[in-house]
Amino acid sequence: MISLFSKFESEGVLGINRRIGEFILPNNPREFYPLVDDKWKTAELTRQFHVPMPKHYGLIDTFGGIQKTNVLVKDHPGFVVKPANGGMGNGILVISNTETLDTGKVLYHKSDGRVLQEKELNHHISGILSGLYSLDGNSDTCILQERLECHPFFQEISFRGIPDIRVIVYLGYPVMAMLRLPTKESGGRANLHQGALGVGVNLTDGTLTHSVCNDKLIDVHPDTKQTLRGRVIPHWNQILEMSSRCFDMSGLGYLGVDIVLDENRGPLLLEMNARPGLGIQIANRMGLLGRLQLVEKIKNSADGPKDRVHRILQEL
The missing domain is CATH 3.30.470.20 (ATP-grasp fold, B domain)
Structure with a gap:
């Protein structure tokens, strides 16, 4: 056989x-x-x-730099957050729209319909920097990229x-x-x-x-x-x-x-x-x-x- x-x-x-x-x-x-x-x-x-x-809006490579996120995507209500050294799509967030409330609070609408608060987005970026999604498990950097149509x-x-x-x-x-x-x-x-x-x-x-x-x-x-x-x-x-x-x-x-x-x-x-x-x-x-x-x-x-x-x- x-x-x-x-x-x-x-x-x-x-x-x-x-x-x-x-x-x-x-x-x-x-x-x-x-x-x-x-x-x-x-x-x-x-x-x-x-x-x-796809265009890159900026790179976040330090935990202190996370606070720059809003500035880097200021003119881009839709954007993509991704680890520089990630694989298999892990760690990628697609933000379809950014909403600023009357209170000044910022909400990020994901492509799957869910909504993230600013602190949740920052927490995710922190995970990327920690190497949570990197191929080798080492610390990583976070890319803010153009969201495509x-x-x-x-x-x-x-x-x-x-x-x-x-x-x-x-x-x-x-x-x-x-x-x-x-x-x-x-x-x-x-x-x-x-x-x-x-x-x-x-x-x-x-x-x-x-x-x-x-x-x-x-x-x-x-x-x-x-x-x-x-x-x-x-x-x-x-x-x-x-x-x-x-x-x-x-x-x-x-x-x-x-x-x-x-x-x-x-x-x-x-x-x-x-x-x-x-x-x-x-x-x-x-x-x-x-x-x-x-x-x-x-x-x-x-x-x-x-x-x-x-x-x-x-x-x-």
């Missing part, structure tokens, strides 16, 4: 150990990790490479929040992509670990294919009840080229690139990940290994982002 492991291997499913041993360790120099793990450093990098990203494409198929597109890039060539859609269970966040949807994407043209939620295949969004398959993500070539450019920008040969679509600004780089998860294979019902091996055959060091996208799409 063929073991389950052998069956996965024969279908090109990439496992954790092989991902680390054959693709991450040989291709991702440790000295470049801070460029993607620290979102403030990522933002500085994107400015050098002219890659569009969801692209009309997602109006029928997303529950609040901002969806994002994860693209796996190997040696500069995009090899697989999925759309992550917020749900009521995920609290309006595009995070699979918290109950968001993962939707496979046909790499050649941006068409949505299979959908998965909590590791179960589904056909419609659990909250909007809309069918997902067959819809085509706008700006698809631009998204692939931006993802490819992240290889040149980061120096990492195997990475996950997360891109959001803003109603006014189009595709924006949200962040990069040096250790992207493998759930994208479930969403696409396809193993990564074949795509990675294809890149090994067609790679050309002289290729730029547009060339790499064109070359991989020709082969699929």
Whole structure:
């Protein structure tokens, strides 16, 4: 009898150990990790490479600096609070509106409908600075970032929040992509670990294919009840080229690139990940290994982002 492991291997499913041993360790120099793990450093990098990203309003790096929050977001009633070194969406707060009462008291309305008082927001930022959400558990810094306007494409198929597109890039060539859609269970966040949807994407043209939620295949969004398959993500070539450019920008040969679509600004780089998860294979019902091996055959060091996208799409 063929073991389950052998069956996965024969279908090109990439496992954790092989991902680390054959693709991450040989291709991702440790000295470049801070460029993607620290979102403030990522933002500085994107400015050098002219890659569009959500605007940063300010950085809070001391407990005393928490009192500056109101000043930093004064002209921005909606904003995002996030740890600079966080992961899996932990510690992120999306404030959709700020309300100042006649008494002078400030209320922060979250995207999920809940309301925070100023002291609650400050307490959350304090937790970020303490390292409560950081990848390594060490003290962290807090970024105050632009709140984006969801692209009309997602109006029928997303529950609040901002969806994002994860693209796996190997040696500069995009090899697989999925759309992550917020749900009521995920609290309006595009995070699979918290109950968001993962939707496979046909790499050649941006068409949505299979959908998965909590590791179960589904056909419609659990909250909007809309069918997902067959819809085509706008700006698809631009998204692939931006993802490819992240290889040149980061120096990492195997990475996950997360891109959001803003109603006014189009595709924006949200962040990069040096250790992207493998759930994208479930969403696409396809193993990564074949795509990675294809890149090994067609790679050309002289290729730029547009060339790499064109070359991989020709082969699929």
